[in-house]
Amino acid sequence: MYSIGELSKRTKVKVPTIRYYEEMGLLPEAERTSGNQRRYDKAGLERLSFIRHARDLGFSIEAISSLIDLQDHPDRSCEAATDIATSQLEEVRAKIKRLRALEKELSRISKGCNGEGVSGDCYVLASLADHNLCDREH
Amino acid sequence: MYSIGELSKRTKVKVPTIRYYEEMGLLPEAERTSGNQRRYDKAGLERLSFIRHARDLGFSIEAISSLIDLQDHPDRSCEAATDIATSQLEEVRAKIKRLRALEKELSRISKGCNGEGVSGDCYVLASLADHNLCDREH
DNA sequence: CTTGAATCTCTAGTCACTAGAGACATTACA
DNA sequence: TGTAATGTCTCTAGTGACTAGAGATTCAAG
Numbered sequence: 257m258y259s260i261g262e263l264s265k266r267t268k269v270k271v272p273t274i275r276y277y278e279e280m281g282l283l284p285e286a287e288r289t290s291g292n293q294r295r296y297d298k299a300g301l302e303r304l305s306f307i308r309h310a311r312d313l314g315f316s317i318e319a320i321s322s323l324i325d326l327q328d329h330p331d332r333s334c335e336a337a338t339d340i341a342t343s344q345l346e347e348v349r350a351k352i353k354r355l356r357a358l359e360k361e362l363s364r365i366s367k368g369c370n371g372e373g374v375s376g377d378c379y380v381l382a383s384l385a386d387h388n389l390c391d392r393e394h
Numbered sequence: 395m396y397s398i399g400e401l402s403k404r405t406k407v408k409v410p411t412i413r414y415y416e417e418m419g420l421l422p423e424a425e426r427t428s429g430n431q432r433r434y435d436k437a438g439l440e441r442l443s444f445i446r447h448a449r450d451l452g453f454s455i456e457a458i459s460s461l462i463d464l465q466d467h468p469d470r471s472c473e474a475a476t477d478i479a480t481s482q483l484e485e486v487r488a489k490i491k492r493l494r495a496l497e498k499e500l501s502r503i504s505k506g507c508n509g510e511g512v513s514g515d516c517y518v519l520a521s522l523a524d525h526n527l528c529d530r531e532h
Numbered sequence: 533c534t535t536g537a538a539t540c541t542c543t544a545g546t547c548a549c550t551a552g553a554g555a556c557a558t559t560a561c562a
Numbered sequence: 563t564g565t566a567a568t569g570t571c572t573c574t575a576g577t578g579a580c581t582a583g584a585g586a587t588t589c590a591a592g
Binding site for chain 4: 397402408410411414428429430431449454455456504
């Protein structure tokens with residue numbers, strides 16, 4: 257049995273975050289010692305690792321809840337899990353696309369100015385003030 | 395003079411968001427009609443456009459505050475503005491890098507499963523449960 | 533002058549945590 | 563067994579950048 261601190265070390269999820277996950281229903285209510293401290297077994301460790309991994313991949317708490325539901329009912333269709341992963345992938349791709357456009361403009365903006373001179377003539381500020389200076393829509 | 399609603403239409407910033415920006419000090423306190431409604435002039439429109447543009451580029455409210463300070467004091471060095479833009483660019487690049495890794499893993503995960511069958515054997519769930527199935531660290 | 537849309541302020545909610553206070557539990561060592 | 567240090571408990575409140583809703587007031591058009 258692990259204390260919440262040990263679990264935290266093993267999963268790299270901070271202690272208050274573990275309690276938060278319990279409150280949100282991602283983790284079942286933990287067993288307690290006579291002194292009211294949480295104790296976890298291997299199943300708890302595995303579930304928290306699952307959550308951690310999914311959070312790292314950008315899944316929302318809600319999405320993870322659905323995935324856990326599916327885990328807890330192995331007779332249900334797998335399609336739902338694939339749907340969740342696929343829509344997550346789409347979101348990630350959209351974010352990348354958007355960030356690439358930003359990167360392009362930001363690099364143009366910060367290259368345009370040599371950092372010398374006064375801000376009254378600053379190309380960075382001018383670029384931000386006037387959208388027409390942008391190469392493209394964003 | 396524009397009402398808050400007109401300003402909202404022109405800048406595509408929602409009305410409550412404009413009020414929020416005023417409260418946060420990004421916009422100066424607007425003039426008011428005798429009936430206490432906000433009225434904006436061209437300067438207000440321009441400043442809000444600046445804010446909108448910078449937010450689109452992912453600058454935080456705090457960073458925008460600093461940029462506005464620089465705008466309001468055109469005698470100050472331009473270096474600070476360039477620093478802010480450059481660090482924003484670095485953040486964007488770091489995000490892209492991370493998202494690319496996620497994309498790779500998510501696409502592997504969601505391709506691995508054909509969506510048929512039951513979730514007891516689902517590859518998506520297995521992948522999320524077991525970090526060792528990942529190709530690489532993330 | 534009336535009607536309906538726009539605006540006002542205020543509070544509270546969102547997401548996924550994070551921080552801090554003050555009390556209690558456990559563990560390590562003498 | 564005593565004690566000190568560390569860990570854990572619950573609770574409230576804060577973060578960033580808004581968003582939603584209530585209930586009251588004001589504006590513009592006909």
